[in-house]
Amino acid sequence: MLSIIKPLIVNITILFSFTFNANLFLPFQRNVHLSIKQKAIYGLISAFGATLCMAYPIETLGETNFDLRMVAIIVVTLYAGWLPGLFTVIVVSAIRIIIGGAFLHIGVIVSIIAFAIALLFRKRFQLSNDKILIASFISFTYFIIYFSIIYFSVTFLELTFYIVYFIAFYITYIATIYIIEALTKFNKQFDEMVYMDKLTTTGQMAASIAHEIRNPITTVRGFIQFIQQDTTDEKLKEFSPLILDELDRTNMIITNYLKLAKPEKFELTSVDIDKLLSDSIDLLRPLGTFSNVTLNYEGRENCYVKGDAQHIKQSLINIIKNAIESIHGNGIVKANLYVDKQRKIAKIIIKDTGKGMTQEELKQIGLPFYTTKTKGTGLGSMITNRLIREIGGTIEYESELGKGTTVTVTLQIE
Numbered sequence: 139m140l141s142i143i144k145p146l147i148v149n150i151t152i153l154f155s156f157t158f159n160a161n162l163f164l165p166f167q168r169n170v171h172l173s174i175k176q177k178a179i180y181g182l183i184s185a186f187g188a189t190l191c192m193a194y195p196i197e198t199l200g201e202t203n204f205d206l207r208m209v210a211i212i213v214v215t216l217y218a219g220w221l222p223g224l225f226t227v228i229v230v231s232a233i234r235i236i237i238g239g240a241f242l243h244i245g246v247i248v249s250i251i252a253f254a255i256a257l258l259f260r261k262r263f264q265l266s267n268d269k270i271l272i273a274s275f276i277s278f279t280y281f282i283i284y285f286s287i288i289y290f291s292v293t294f295l296e297l298t299f300y301i302v303y304f305i306a307f308y309i310t311y312i313a314t315i316y317i318i319e320a321l322t323k324f325n326k327q328f329d330e331m332v333y334m335d336k337l338t339t340t341g342q343m344a345a346s347i348a349h350e351i352r353n354p355i356t357t358v359r360g361f362i363q364f365i366q367q368d369t370t371d372e373k374l375k376e377f378s379p380l381i382l383d384e385l386d387r388t389n390m391i392i393t394n395y396l397k398l399a400k401p402e403k404f405e406l407t408s409v410d411i412d413k414l415l416s417d418s419i420d421l422l423r424p425l426g427t428f429s430n431v432t433l434n435y436e437g438r439e440n441c442y443v444k445g446d447a448q449h450i451k452q453s454l455i456n457i458i459k460n461a462i463e464s465i466h467g468n469g470i471v472k473a474n475l476y477v478d479k480q481r482k483i484a485k486i487i488i489k490d491t492g493k494g495m496t497q498e499e500l501k502q503i504g505l506p507f508y509t510t511k512t513k514g515t516g517l518g519s520m521i522t523n524r525l526i527r528e529i530g531g532t533i534e535y536e537s538e539l540g541k542g543t544t545v546t547v548t549l550q551i552e
């Protein structure tokens with residue numbers, strides 16, 4: 139028995155350290171579309187980890203090799219998709235063939251089965267809130283198939299061996315998933331911290347400058363309005379509305395800056411989110427029609443959330459406006475409301491068929507002054523994020539270049 143403990147510990151150490159290293163190269167994040175390059179990196183890391191596991195197998199009577207490479211195959215398939223999973227299976231199988239031995243074909247077959255099962259349950263796993271439960275189900279399914287195959291082909295092994303092997307397998311596998319989940323959460327909190335820090339700095343900066351600029355602008359605006367009234371100068375007559383417009387725009391930008399610095403007071407009340415969402419959609423429908431964008435909301439859920447109605451509305455308008463502005467030509471902006479009574483949350487999902495964003499752009503959204511529009515301020519998303527956070531909600535962006543963007547706002551229900 140002691141002889142199997144040592145390789146087991148080596149296997150476990152390899153898998154854990156590779157998990158941490160993968161996070162170092164590419165910090166784990168939820169709900170992001172991995173690029174081919176990122177998938178390749180995850181594939182390489184898991185294939186390397188699995189190979190190392192194979193180098194330290196648990197040998198039984200010098201005839202069969204057991205190791206925990208299946209953990210790498212299943213986990214990488216579940217989290218990173220079929221490409222890295224398949225890559226790992228191919229590498230592992232190739233090495234298995236090179237090693238050779240009596241039970242070569244079985245070694246290859248069980249690797250493929252591990253991959254296939256992980257792939258089959260991947261969607262379920264990704265969407266589930268109880269990942270450990272689904273992960274356990276996957277490992278039990280795999281083990282029943284695995285055990286049946288081994289039982290009939292490798293007749294000389296005892297039941298106790300399988301039990302010890304499975305327990306070690308299960309614990310390592312669940313621990314790996316647990317580590318990935320914990321790192322994902324940590325990465326998110328870290329990003330949030332950096333973001334909040336930037337917000338505070340910008341806010342203070344904005345406040346000090348904005349006040350100084352606002353006063354002269356008001357004076358200039360007043361004079362232009364005054365001169366315009368009884369002037370005979372044709373040019374001044376023609377261009378003064380334009381000047382006033384631009385001044386108003388400048389003033390609006392400054393008002394927005396000040397909002398960042400000194401958030402308005404808000405009241406937590408019970409808000410009819412369904413009504414608020416359809417009101418916001420109706421409000422922006424003319425803008426949509428003007429840009430050939432159909433706005434669509436069919437939620438109709440009866441639901442009250444905790445928050446400040448004015449703030450939530452402002453946030454929804456910012457999000458829907460961005461969605462409309464992302465569409466060039468015809469397109470659809472679809473809003474949905476999902477209520478999860480058990481978890482006491484409401485999810486507002488706003489999906490557009492616009493230009494989408496790259497991973498790099500996605501990271502910048504919500505940062506002060508980040509905009510890709512000629513007349514943009516780069517403040518809308520920042521204000522939205524702040525307003526939603528203030529009432530204890532969260533906001534998430536998912537996007538694919540050329541396909542569109544999905545924004546999910548999660549709020550607590552009453």
Ligand code: ADP
Binds near residue numbers: 461494510513542
């Ligand atoms: P603004 O709208 O003034 O540019 P925002 O903070 O609202 O400022 O948005 C910042 C940037 O994020 C936008 O310029 C745009 O590039 C990007 N963005 C926001 N929402 C979307 C979306 N739904 N689809 C594509 N890009 C978006």
Ligand code: MG
Binds near residue numbers: 518
């Ligand atoms: Mg905007």
